[in-house]
Amino acid sequence: MIVVFSLFLLSLLVVTAIAIVRSENLFSAVMLSGIFSLLMALNFFILDAADVALTEAAVGAGVSTVLLLGALALTPTEERRRKRERKVAATLVTVTMIFLAISYASFDQPRIGDPDAPVHRHVAPWYLEQTPELIDIPNVVTAVLGSFRGYDTLGEVYVVLTAGIGVLFLLSAGRPGLLPHRREPRIESSLKSHLIPHVVGRVLIPFIVLFGLYVQFHGEYGPGGGFQAGAIIAAGIILFALLEGEGAALKVLPPRVLVGLAIGGALLYLLVGVACMLLGGNFLDYSVLAADPVTGQQIGIILIELGVGLAVTGTLLSIFHAFAAREQ
């Protein structure tokens, strides 16, 4: 039964992707890409990846859509009418041929869900076996993310931070300073005049932030962790900015604080690693953080997840405000 469901959802993905490419209005393309992300999250959930589904739903459907809309406020929203070109036809033929080649090659691949596939025979069984012993937290994904492959995650956090700094540099051109100013915007673009969305949104914001904190600190026991929590909290504060206007949101969390959060979170991660070295262990080997190695691992994972959450919240909000400040 679940097979029918997953086939249906996978087919919908392809249909939505074609609709995104075909639509000439960029607003509808952005909305369709939000639907695409939600469908993708459903597919991930069916494929047993609860953590990834949560991330995709918060990041892809929430933050990404807001950023694209923010960019569309600064660019034309209609694609120029396309002429039928020979180049397009040639591209279409080429991609169809590559698609057929990939489909043909898939016959040599192990079937989806095959427990004997090479990917399941390598390190994965070791992770599943050793996590209860070495780290003793239920969520293996968090354990691998935070401890076993902590180097990777450290790198990813710094990639996110670098991208945020890049956006700030690009969008601060033509005005003094890197950060958006806290001056009152000329046109207050809030939803204050729309009574019902305004009231309902204000009721929802505390619950969104609370849910973000739950996801952050429950990440060791269930699906969740710093990346998801960062995206959810950022989405809640972006909702606040949309409801009350840019100025009010910047008054609550000034740009300096946001950049501080991003850098502070990334530094916290790095310093946990350095602290492990100073205490006589390897870089990011949390076992030395407490007398009992298992407790040390748990402390380390909670700390670095906190760092990831702060860094992701700060970076996403800085990016959002950079786009919004450019509009004025």
Add this chain to the structure above:
Amino acid sequence: MEILGLYNYWVFGALLMIGFFALIARQNLVKKLLGLSIFQSAVFLLYISLAKVEGGTAPIILDPTAAEIFSNPLPQVLILTAIVVGISTTALGLAIVVRIREAYDTIEDDEIRRLDRRS
């Protein structure tokens, strides 16, 4: 029924090529970025599909003594971080598009190239 186990690969191929097509054949820069993110999502789908184990559940071990089958956690970890990196790169791309629009007053690739050639 055996053939259905390959359906995920075909959807992966289709999404990959739809994103690639948008990247090459569309002149609008925002459309190109949307194509890039479809391309990216295709890769995510491939990894998560590979992680699936028949009859398994999400890799959250609530009772270590129970004999349960779990899906592979490693590809999930890789994709989890890749999604957040993906949104950051998309934001960077959008920032560049906004600056291009301010400099050239268009976001169509061929017009930008024409303006470049004229100057």
Add this chain to the structure above:
Amino acid sequence: MAIVLDALSWAMLVGGALFVLIGGIGALRMPDFFTRMHASSLTDSLGPMLVLGGLALQSGWSLETVKVLAILLFLLITGPTATYALGHAASVAGLKGGTREYRASDPREPRA
């Protein structure tokens, strides 16, 4: 007792799925924006109410039921708000209801 609960929850699940389907068909087949919105609002009010209610009956008295009911409460608040925002935006933007043929046959409408 268990059979009654089971039958009730399945009836609710199937009924909810039916309403979502009707909403989808309506969104495709209705003639203008406002009637389409009217049809599609079924998919975020009555549909989830029945589906999530059925799921809550399936899970019995447990933490899952609380979570399902929390999701239901959330949907009941956000769904109508989103529909209102959409309709309000359309009416502020000056979109008129009715199809072109209807407006042409309406004597109150100014002739173009």
